[in-house]
Amino acid sequence: MKFAIQSKGDDTSNELKDQIKSHLRGFELAYDEEEPDIVISVGGDGTLLHAFHRYVDRLSQTAFVGVHTGHLGFYADWTPDEVEKLVIHLAKTPFQVVEYPLLEVTIRFNSEGLEKRYLALNECTVKSMEGSLVIDVIIKGEKFETFRGDGLCISTPSGSTAYNKALAGAIIHPSLPSIQLAEMASINNRVFRTVGSPLVLPQHHTCNLRPVNDVNFDISIDHLFLVHKDVKSIQCRVADERVRFARFRPFPFWKRVKDSFIG
Known part of the structure; x- marks a missing residue:
């Protein structure tokens, strides 16, 4: 099996990276940053996002x-x-x-015909x-609302x-398999009216965001911040691809939520 390690870059993480690499090489596993079978992220969630x-x-x-x-x-x-224990x-x-x-x-x-595709x-x-931000929200080809406010967040279940x-x-x-659309400080008045609640869309539903006016957009994909001009639409859907995590022991999702936010 070939492995690679993504470190946060601080002294503690780099020391652990060297330790893990040395131990796994001792078990005759090959270190390969180009085509790894498994990637070990050492740091925090941001480090894993970089690895992804x-x-x-x-x-x-x-x-x-x-x-x-x-x-x-x-x-x-x-x-x-x-x-x-992880190395073993x-x-x-x-x-x-x-x-x-x-x-x-x-x-x-x-x-x-110009378009760019990203995975988050x-x-x-x-x-x-x-x-x-003033933008039309189109769900399954039908206009749902015109949003006006600070912005919109479209998340995955794990990103929820x-x-x-x-x-x-x-x-x-x-x-x-779903995505969630959440509002950032929407403006509601006689001209603009939004549902005011997050929307959860299933795998077979597509959400299109269509600008009402010609502006530049600040679009983030996880930790990546991008500026796009001349945007016609932003299409969001559940991707065909999936991320794969290696599990060696049970770690139920709701336990993960509890440990992260309640303790």
Whole structure:
């Protein structure tokens, strides 16, 4: 089995990275940053997001496992004092693969046929670079509402515990292939009226966001912040691809939620 390690970059994480690499090589596992079978994230959830996007083109061949070196990571199952146990599992134990849904974001431009496609593990946010965001929300080809406010957040089930939760969105179990649309400070008056609640869309529903005016957009894909001009529409749906996590022991989702937010 080939492995790679993504470190947060601090002294503690780098030391653990070197330790894990040395131990796994001692078990004759090959270190391969180009085509790993498993990627070990050492740091926090942000480190795992970086690892996900680094290997986003290998999701069907690569599984991820996280070691958290700071506060409890939502995606990280292992603590630094469990590294030796993790190494033995990696070297000796076949792992169970747990798959989570992803968000597909396709940005189409007014230029003929031009589009860009992204995958998000947590969420995509859409904001205007010039004042309030004014955008039509189209669900299954039918206009649902015209949104005016600070922005919109479209999240995955696993990402529902991130920015979405801060926007009073629901926490969704990742066994449900869905996406969630949450508002950021919507403006409601006689001209603009929104539903005012987060929307959970199933796998077979597509959400299209169509600008009402010609502005530049600040669009985030997880930790990546992008500026796009001349946008015609932003299509959001459950992706065909899924992220794969390596599990060597049970870690139920609701226990993860409890440990992360309640303690």
